[in-house]
Amino acid sequence: MMKNIDGKAVAEKVINECRNEISVLKERGVVPGLAVVLIGDDPASKVYVGSKARKCEELGIYSLKIEMPADSTQSEVMQVVKDLNENDKVDGILVQSPPPAHIDEDAIVRAIDPAKDVDGFHPVNVAKLALEDPSGFIPCTPHGCMRLLEDAGVETSGAEAVVIGRSMIVGKPMALLLMGKSGNATVTVAHSRTKDLAAVCRRADIIVAAIGMPEFVTADMVKDGAVVIDVGINRVEDARAKRGYRLVGDVAYDEVAAKCSAITPVPGGVGPMTIAMLIKNTVIAAGRR
Numbered sequence: 001m002m003k004n005i006d007g008k009a010v011a012e013k014v015i016n017e018c019r020n021e022i023s024v025l026k027e028r029g030v031v032p033g034l035a036v037v038l039i040g041d042d043p044a045s046k047v048y049v050g051s052k053a054r055k056c057e058e059l060g061i062y063s064l065k066i067e068m069p070a071d072s073t074q075s076e077v078m079q080v081v082k083d084l085n086e087n088d089k090v091d092g093i094l095v096q097s098p099p100p101a102h103i104d105e106d107a108i109v110r111a112i113d114p115a116k117d118v119d120g121f122h123p124v125n126v127a128k129l130a131l132e133d134p135s136g137f138i139p140c141t142p143h144g145c146m147r148l149l150e151d152a153g154v155e156t157s158g159a160e161a162v163v164i165g166r167s168m169i170v171g172k173p174m175a176l177l178l179m180g181k182s183g184n185a186t187v188t189v190a191h192s193r194t195k196d197l198a199a200v201c202r203r204a205d206i207i208v209a210a211i212g213m214p215e216f217v218t219a220d221m222v223k224d225g226a227v228v229i230d231v232g233i234n235r236v237e238d239a240r241a242k243r244g245y246r247l248v249g250d251v252a253y254d255e256v257a258a259k260c261s262a263i264t265p266v267p268g269g270v271g272p273m274t275i276a277m278l279i280k281n282t283v284i285a286a287g288r289r
């Protein structure tokens with residue numbers, strides 16, 4: 001029986017765990033705080049920032065939304081980050097990606113206090129992930145994927161896992177988590193230079209697709225009974241859809257679902273987990289005050 005992994009339900013579970021931790025923190029007089037910095041007016045970024053702020057408010061997390069004009073200078077953004085580093089009410093800081101092209105995003109990420117880097121993108125936290133040092137922050141999307149696997153009862157230990165994509169926000173940390181002591185999987189990382197990707201994927205007990213190409217992973221690339229985690233969020237034109245487009249993942253859902261033992265849908269799979277893990281990291285940061 002194919003199992004559809006319900007990311008919304010697991011995200012709600014994570015959020016409920018956070019609710020409990022937030023009330024415990026409140027008894028200590030600590031209100032967790034998250035600051036989100038948005039530079040410019042990219043519509044998709046605005047949507048993400050808005051939903052992060054709404055979730056915080058709903059949970060009683062202090063939420064600070066800082067919207068900066070598209071022509072903000074590097075030093076203006078750096079100053080905002082510096083102020084947030086020093087703001088005692090703020091436990092987590094994130095700068096919504098991508099910033100306008102003239103902004104050096106790496107420099108901004110490096111300016112964030114690693115103890116407030118709830119995205120887990122600062123080099124200190126990247127190193128801590130590689131070192132399996134639990135005092136770091138794990139990037140939200142791959143952390144969410146691990147939680148989905150765990151909740152679905154998927155045995156990662158000893159499994160052959162193939163991660164497609166090697167970005168710093170998804171593919172690479174995903175591979176580290178799977179190969180580490182909590183995953184114990186045998187991991188292959190595939191990317192655009194991989195030869196015979198289909199054959200590589202067919203070895204996998206677990207496939208994590210983080211490519212950014214609509215319905216790229218097809219049934220012929222998937223072994224019978226494999227578990228498939230689809231990180232992709234792609235807009236494809238659809239005249240019948242209200243907004244003129246619909247969202248699809250990196251996996252051709254219908255044909256792959258017919259073959260695998262468990263799969264995440266898009267939307268409603270990995271997407272809701274990312275924000276849940278962000279809240280979790282913010283609560284962890286607040287707990288360390």
Ligand code: NDP
Binds near residue numbers: 141190193270
């Ligand atoms: P990137 O564009 O940074 O990375 C894509 C990766 O896919 C690269 O490593 C690239 O290889 C690889 N790739 C591209 N084409 C091919 C190919 N033909 N064969 C094999 N590998 C290929 O994307 P992200 O990691 O940031 O995001 C991936 C997807 O996940 C996107 O759809 C994004 O929208 C989604 N996403 C979803 C999130 C969520 O909350 N669910 C959060 C973050 C991202 P190379 O390195 O060689 O170029």
